[in-house]
Amino acid sequence: MSEAANGLAQGLAWAALGLAAFPAVLGALNLRGLRRPRGTPPGPTLVSILVPARDEAANIAACVQAALASEGVAVEVLVMDDGSQDGTAAIVRDLMRQDRRLRLLPAPPLPPGWTGKVHACARLAEAARGTHLLFIDADVRLAPHAAAAMAAHAEDHEIALVTGVPRQEIGSLGEALTVPAINLMMLGYLPGGGRAGSRRASLAAACGQLVLVQAAAYAAVGGHGAEPGILHDGLALARRLRGGGFRTEVVDGAPLARCRMYRGFREGWDGFLKNAREGMATPLGLPVWTVLLAGAHLLPWLLLPFTPAALPALLLSLGLRAAITARMRELWWTVPLHPATVAVALAIQWTALLGGWLGRRPAWKGRAYGPPGPA
Structure with missing residues (x-):
């Protein structure tokens, strides 16, 4: 690798580390503060x-x-x-x-x-x-x-x-x-x-x-x-x-x-797609979300073959996902799939945004909703 390419890889690794550190710290705080309801209500309810x-x-x-x-x-x-x-x-x-x-x-x-x-x-x-x-x-x-x-x-x-x-x-x-x-x-x-x-x-x-x-x-x-x-x-x-x-x-x-929300990839894709334009899939928001998510959870994997400096960001990304998986009682075998899950999430959002521009309306269970066009 040339010196310029190595410098670029090092810079991107530092950027990925910063982008991965943000959700890792925020996630740790949110998991610590997540309360578990207990007991029975007072009075007639x-x-x-x-x-x-x-x-x-x-x-x-x-x-x-x-x-x-x-x-x-x-x-x-x-x-x-x-x-x-x-x-x-x-x-x-x-x-x-x-x-x-x-x-x-x-x-x-x-x-x-x-x-x-x-x-x-x-x-x-x-x-x-x-x-x-x-x-x-x-x-x-x-x-x-x-x-x-x-x-x-x-x-x-x-x-x-x-x-x-x-x-x-x-x-x-x-x-x-x-x-x-x-x-x-x-x-x-x-x-x-x-x-x-x-x-x-x-x-x-x-x-x-x-x-x-x-x-x-x-x-x-x-x-x-x-x-x-x-x-x-x-x-x-x-x-x-x-x-x-x-x-x-x-x-x-x-x-x-x-x-169990969905059964299979097709249902999951369609289910998240219908809500995307009220979430991340906006012309101003989605480019920012793409940088945040891809930079933290996809970029470290792409950089790792070129520089070991990407390893800390990769470990933070997987560590966050593992901590969430443990607390929310999800299945452990899904953790190694984490970068693919993030990539699919972004693909759904971009499909929703581009579909809106093409005049496609969100639909679910035989009903189409909302006007065509971007959110």
Whole structure:
């Protein structure tokens, strides 16, 4: 290698080290501050567990049964059948005969300008009787103590919204290349990790798979109906609550619930693609995110054959991923795939951005949303 090339490699290695050190330090602080809800709520509390469901015959029975097995707090479980073409509604009706706490609601026709899940969540909240509303996806399996612990955390710490990322179950290589990006971004790149210590709406975070909100606070900010056309429903609700003066917090969701989001690479790609334009895939934001993520997690691997100076950055990158994997109870065999996972995440974001410029609209479960064009 020429002297000039060696100097360039050394400079890039130092740059990669700086870019890798930032999420490593932030991730360590966020992991240390991540709280685990425990206990039962004081006083009379009813948690309404609300499940929007569209073609969820494969998931809905296990989801509802886990919710009805909640301990430590009174619960009701409401399922909204959002135009399912499979046996979702019939399965819920059978379960209703066994437990009066379960109700099935048919979704009204989707109004113009609404996304399907947001509309279902808004209608579920209208029908709920609880002091707290716990929104979960149909592929989520609540732990028996989850509803009580989240409601107790909300009441004990005066927090309007409590959310967490469930333990992600990964059953294929394709899922390992997509799903772990959730916790990497939440814990490695969000200052404060979504903790309640910050009141800034821009630093709020939420995972739409598992969101508990006080019913009174939800109503005060207009609920899901305040932003009917969004896809990142949990994040939007958390930011709106903070903007209204309420506190929100991301907690350790791994002990509270488990979830297998997608089955295979195609589902994972399409699932993350639909939300990308409300996240990183913006004309101004994505180039910055590309430098941050590629520089920290891909560049060290590219430089290592040319200079050992890239090794510290590589070790920081893998160390962060290993620490997150351990805390969030993900599978260890996914850690060596980390650079490929980051590369796939960036590919999804760029596909979403370029697709917007080409007039493609985000779509999910037979519905297309939003206007064409870049976010």
